[in-house]
Amino acid sequence: METSLPLSIDLYHNDVKVWKSNISLINHEIAFIENLTNSYIFEPRTPNLFEKLEHFKTHIRKIKNRLDTLVQSLTKHDAELSGMLECDTVSCDVFFETKHLSIKEEYRDFIDTYSEIKTEIFNYCGAILKSNKSQDNK
Template sequence: MEALKTYKSFNSTKSIEELQYNISIDISKVENLMVELEFYKFLIEKPIFKPHEMNLYEKLTGFKKEIKTIKEKRTSLLNDLYSHSNKIRNKIECEDLACDNFFVSEQDDIELETFNFYNTLSEFKFKFFQYLQSVIMG
């Protein structure tokens, strides 16, 4: 797996419309992620694994816990994205530099939170898929 990237902001030069668009894309991705997480949980619960695999139950239980944690983080992130989206709508009425700086900072914070969430998700998927590949009956 390649090294994780670090977050870099380019928001200071973006228009309100760009910020709104970016948040709406993030919201859509995070909303749709629920289907993927439910599928992973579904896979874990099916009898598709090699018999007599060492620590299978413990490993699968660990993955279930990770999926639950990711779902919880997803819900929290989604709430933060909705909240920020509403704040961006209010920014249209604000026209001073201090207000602009506040919204850029808020945008950076939510993008960093989203970025970190997807890094965590990528790490999970990497481990999960490697493990499944080794224990699924073929």
């Protein structure tokens, strides 16, 4: 008879897998945003351009630091999940569930923060690029 993992372990591993996949995409987006904010496509005449781009760069550095911390937490948590197999007490299950929910909250908070700054950057840069395009068409 084959023993299978408890459903909760499979669900936890699946959560971590999805989170890591999303983080991989975010890493690519961050590289794009860094290239965008460091590019020379913006008109130097744009009011407060330097300050705004520096503001975005600062936020991206903070996002990258949080992302590194989150990846470390996810990697450690994923490795620790195998410990659930050796644990057959309710308190052990509660420990892993509490830990998982804590990391899930950290992940969601990161995603919310990242989404806000990404939207702010794209809206700002998009407005400048549209403005430049309309001036070019005159």
